Amino acid sequence: MDTLLALTVAGLVTGCIYALTASGLVLTYTTSGIFNFAHGAIGMMAAYLDWQLIAWGVPVLPAFLLTVLVLSPLMGLLVERLLVRRLGNASLEVTLTVTVGLLLLLIATAQTVWDAHTARRVQPFFFGKTVTVGGVVLSYHQLIVIAAAVVVPLALWAFLRWARTGVAMRAVVDDRELAALTGASPSTVGLLGWALGSSLAGLAGVLLVSQVELNAITLTLLVINGYAAAVMGRLSNLPLTIAGGLLLGVLQSLSIQYVSIGWLNQIQTSIPMIFLFVALLVAPPTRLRVGQLAPLVAPRVPGAKRSLVAGAGFLAVAGIVTAVLPAGRVDAFTHGTAVAIILLSLVPMVGYGSMVSLCQLTFAGIGCVAMAKVGGGPLGMLVAILAPAAVGLLIALPTMRLRGLYLSLATLAFGYAMEDNFFQNPSVMGDYLGQKVPRPFGIDNPRAYLFFTAATFAVCAVGVLALRRSTYGRRLVALGDSPAGCATIGMSIRATKLGIFAGSAGLAGLGGALMGGQEGVVGYTDFPILLSLTLLLMAVVWGVRTVSGVLLAALLIEVVPMLNGHLGRIGDSVLPLLVGLGAVGLGKNQNGIVGAVLQKLPRRTPTLPLPRQHSEIDLREEVLTSAQG
Amino acid sequence: MTVLTAALELRGVNAGYGKVAVLHDVDLVVPERGIVALLGPNGAGKSTMLRVASGRTEPTSGAVYLRGTDVTGRSPERLARTGLCSVPEGRAVFPNLSVVDNLRMWTYRPGVKRKDVEEQAYARFPRLKERRRQLAGKLSGGEQQMLAMSRALTANPDVLLLDEISMGLAPVVTAELFALVRQIADDGTPVLLVEQFARTALEVADTVAVMSQGRIRVTGSPDEVRDSVLETYLHAHPAPPV
Numbered sequence: 001m002d003t004l005l006a007l008t009v010a011g012l013v014t015g016c017i018y019a020l021t022a023s024g025l026v027l028t029y030t031t032s033g034i035f036n037f038a039h040g041a042i043g044m045m046a047a048y049l050d051w052q053l054i055a056w057g058v059p060v061l062p063a064f065l066l067t068v069l070v071l072s073p074l075m076g077l078l079v080e081r082l083l084v085r086r087l088g089n090a091s092l093e094v095t096l097t098v099t100v101g102l103l104l105l106l107i108a109t110a111q112t113v114w115d116a117h118t119a120r121r122v123q124p125f126f127f128g129k130t131v132t133v134g135g136v137v138l139s140y141h142q143l144i145v146i147a148a149a150v151v152v153p154l155a156l157w158a159f160l161r162w163a164r165t166g167v168a169m170r171a172v173v174d175d176r177e178l179a180a181l182t183g184a185s186p187s188t189v190g191l192l193g194w195a196l197g198s199s200l201a202g203l204a205g206v207l208l209v210s211q212v213e214l215n216a217i218t219l220t221l222l223v224i225n226g227y228a229a230a231v232m233g234r235l236s237n238l239p240l241t242i243a244g245g246l247l248l249g250v251l252q253s254l255s256i257q258y259v260s261i262g263w264l265n266q267i268q269t270s271i272p273m274i275f276l277f278v279a280l281l282v283a284p285p286t287r288l289r290v291g292q293l294a295p296l297v298a299p300r301v302p303g304a305k306r307s308l309v310a311g312a313g314f315l316a317v318a319g320i321v322t323a324v325l326p327a328g329r330v331d332a333f334t335h336g337t338a339v340a341i342i343l344l345s346l347v348p349m350v351g352y353g354s355m356v357s358l359c360q361l362t363f364a365g366i367g368c369v370a371m372a373k374v375g376g377g378p379l380g381m382l383v384a385i386l387a388p389a390a391v392g393l394l395i396a397l398p399t400m401r402l403r404g405l406y407l408s409l410a411t412l413a414f415g416y417a418m419e420d421n422f423f424q425n426p427s428v429m430g431d432y433l434g435q436k437v438p439r440p441f442g443i444d445n446p447r448a449y450l451f452f453t454a455a456t457f458a459v460c461a462v463g464v465l466a467l468r469r470s471t472y473g474r475r476l477v478a479l480g481d482s483p484a485g486c487a488t489i490g491m492s493i494r495a496t497k498l499g500i501f502a503g504s505a506g507l508a509g510l511g512g513a514l515m516g517g518q519e520g521v522v523g524y525t526d527f528p529i530l531l532s533l534t535l536l537l538m539a540v541v542w543g544v545r546t547v548s549g550v551l552l553a554a555l556l557i558e559v560v561p562m563l564n565g566h567l568g569r570i571g572d573s574v575l576p577l578l579v580g581l582g583a584v585g586l587g588k589n590q591n592g593i594v595g596a597v598l599q600k601l602p603r604r605t606p607t608l609p610l611p612r613q614h615s616e617i618d619l620r621e622e623v624l625t626s627a628q629g
Numbered sequence: 630m631t632v633l634t635a636a637l638e639l640r641g642v643n644a645g646y647g648k649v650a651v652l653h654d655v656d657l658v659v660p661e662r663g664i665v666a667l668l669g670p671n672g673a674g675k676s677t678m679l680r681v682a683s684g685r686t687e688p689t690s691g692a693v694y695l696r697g698t699d700v701t702g703r704s705p706e707r708l709a710r711t712g713l714c715s716v717p718e719g720r721a722v723f724p725n726l727s728v729v730d731n732l733r734m735w736t737y738r739p740g741v742k743r744k745d746v747e748e749q750a751y752a753r754f755p756r757l758k759e760r761r762r763q764l765a766g767k768l769s770g771g772e773q774q775m776l777a778m779s780r781a782l783t784a785n786p787d788v789l790l791l792d793e794i795s796m797g798l799a800p801v802v803t804a805e806l807f808a809l810v811r812q813i814a815d816d817g818t819p820v821l822l823v824e825q826f827a828r829t830a831l832e833v834a835d836t837v838a839v840m841s842q843g844r845i846r847v848t849g850s851p852d853e854v855r856d857s858v859l860e861t862y863l864h865a866h867p868a869p870p871v
């Protein structure tokens with residue numbers, strides 16, 4: 001009984017921190033409409049800044065106040081001014097990518113500035129002092145956490161309830177334009193929302209840091225756990241969000257003692273992600289929005305003849321490259337081409353269907369492991385495609401009614417839980433030496449294997465383009481544009497969605513198997529969710545709507561690390577930095593770099609670019625006017 | 630200030646969305662007193678004109694003057710604080726805010742006090758006082774329009790822009806609304822009223838401007854334009870394809 005009580009209290013304390021970070025997330029989401037994926041990274045940065053201030057000799061309390069009240073809000077202000085403002089009403093994959101880019105950028109910055117190999121610890125407040133309440137020993141630090149979790153939400157509630165600026169914040173959420181017409185400034189309100197939200201993330205980060213070691217990735221992922229609580233509050237309801245945070249903390253704490261499933265070795269750490277998944281499933285379905293017009297003109301889809309010619313051209317180039325490449329570079333190019341196949345699996349899903357999957361590397365990993373278990377023959381290749389496809393179907397079925405951001409979060413929860421329980425599971429990956437992966441069809445010559453991988457890419461790419469031109473491809477695009485429209489014309493959303501999940505996962509699995517074959521051995525840390533995010537980011541930055549875009553993205557992922565040797569420690573940050581900058585540029589051009597270039601090229605048929613940022617009523621007016629004039 | 634200063638003036642305004650031009654060289658004067666009604670068929674550019682006047686759409690050329698000051702390109706919130714009160718199309722209230730909170734939002738104009746707004750609004754519309762704790766979205770259409778109009782009533786604006794306030798309301802409520810607009814105008818606030826339904830507007834307005842296809846076709850007193858209004862509306866130009 002005592003253990004139960006003690007664990008519940010400990011869980012409540014962690015839950016308080018989740019509640020704080022989730023409230024911050026909800027605040028930024030409601031005021032700006034953008035889900036700040038980097039919320040966790042902002043909390044992490046705050047923890048590092050706090051440590052740095054203390055290391056410079058600033059006393060604990062001033063350092064804490066400076067971090068939470070000045071530095072963290074400042075980060076929020078910068079993000080709002082430099083990134084969020086440019087996004088306007090950008091599509092989901094762009095807003096997600098930009099904030100994911102920010103997340104990776106902040107992690108890279110932290111790892112560059114504060115060398116990750118040095119252990120750093122931050123003492124809890126009033127270290128060593130405790131009180132005993134009802135038989136449970138509570139440290140002063142835990143009391144402070146509880147106090148913060150009581151006082152801050154109450155203050156926030158009072159502010160939103162009674163202050164005019166608080167009322168204005170709610171008004172902007174309700175009707176941005178009308179708020180401006182009454183004289184409240186939506187842009188100031190947006191700034192305030194980001195400053196407050198970041199401050200809360202910072203508070204959570206600083207309170208968390210004494211419980212774990214100062215590590216950029218661990219801290220970021222810990223704060224990300226709080227996202228589950230925000231989803232329970234439907235990203236809008238603060239009291240429910242806080243309740244979700246507390247519940248999550250308690251569940252996680254109790255599970256350490258009472259839940260043990262032998263073959264799922266990390267089930268306890270995955271509780272937040274299971275919680276997130278369940279919260280997504282039980283929450284009421286999002287209503288379909290009618291009358292939305294896709295603001296984007298997608299890049300032109302090449303015809304059958306052109307894509308075949310391009311495919312043949314690619315093969316020819318690949319053949320020459322295979323022949324002339326220095327021996328030391330062959331493996332990197334093979335790896336890059338395999339990554340290109342994984343990225344290609346994003347094109348139909350994200351580029352055509354506008355469903356943003358955050359777990360593509362998980363599918364790749366499943367394909368890789370499946371082939372490793374079965375063997376490199378034709379059967380193994382088939383299993384490498386079918387196993388992830390089946391898993392894709394399993395994910396698609398429960399998430400059928402989820403759309404947009406919620407669907408993405410579900411894939412995130414899945415990928416994150418798989419990382420802990422599947423890829424880090426000894427019964428899957430073998431011991432610490434890792435799992436041996438055979439080369440498909442026993443192609444052991446590195447050059448032959450490179451050409452084989454390139455040929456696979458070419459075939460798959462031509463196939464993806466053919467898919468886009470087919471009826472199914474048109475359905476996919478229609479589904480991305482307007483699910484409501486699809487439903488009204490009697491199109492089956494279900495079949496289209498199941499198909500794309502299975503197909504995309506299968507293609508990723510094939511890429512994963514080829515990648516594993518090149519590496520020879522895969523281990524516990526080869527399929528992390530953060531790498532899935534990086535892949536998505538690169539694909540979107542270079543153009544996830546085009547095959548050439550993802551090919552370039554994959555090659556860049558391989559080429560940039562080659563520079564690392566020349567740049568020293570900074571080299572590790574070059575890729576995330578480039579990606580982060582690319583993400584900033586996305587705000588301007590949402591088709592990615594390749595998409596932007598393609599649109600500059602002359603077209604046979606002139607098109608009328610759809611202007612952005614106005615309502616359907618304006619569009620109706622405009623259509624009528626242009627029809628008359 | 631000269632005698633000729635208008636409350637609101639649009640001079641040679643061109644505006645549109647992207648490459649599509651909607652307004653072509655529009656000139657419009659809203660004098661210091663009275664009601665100007667802007668009529669025109671669907672798609673004539675009336676709402677765009679109000680968007681330009683309230684700062685929500687920047688004109689590609691031309692200028693907007695508020696009491697003789699060039700305010701072209703000023704943000705909507707600055708214009709609102711200066712004294713331009715714009716009630717947009719549809720219900721111009723915050724549906725997820727309570728009535729009291731909505732009234733709180735009417736206090737952004739400097740000099741407007743929270744207490745005065747509540748007193749005046751409740752005095753004119755006792756129904757709002759009964760419902761002050763309710764969400765505005767839960768009010769009836771007429772009550773929502775009352776709440777929206779309470780902003781015009783309490784802000785004492787330099788000029789009042791109303792966009793199709795009668796849309797979707799019962800005829801009785803519409804008549805009440807227009808009586809209120811008349812009263813506001815008689816108390817000294819100049820009004821620019823955009824309407825699709827010509828009859829009601831012709832009854833209440835002092836000056837009428839008729840628009841079609843992004844241009845102002847006729848301007849004059851209701852009696853002067855009454856005959857040409859319907860002509861402009863129905864015959865002179867092809868009906869828009871619907």
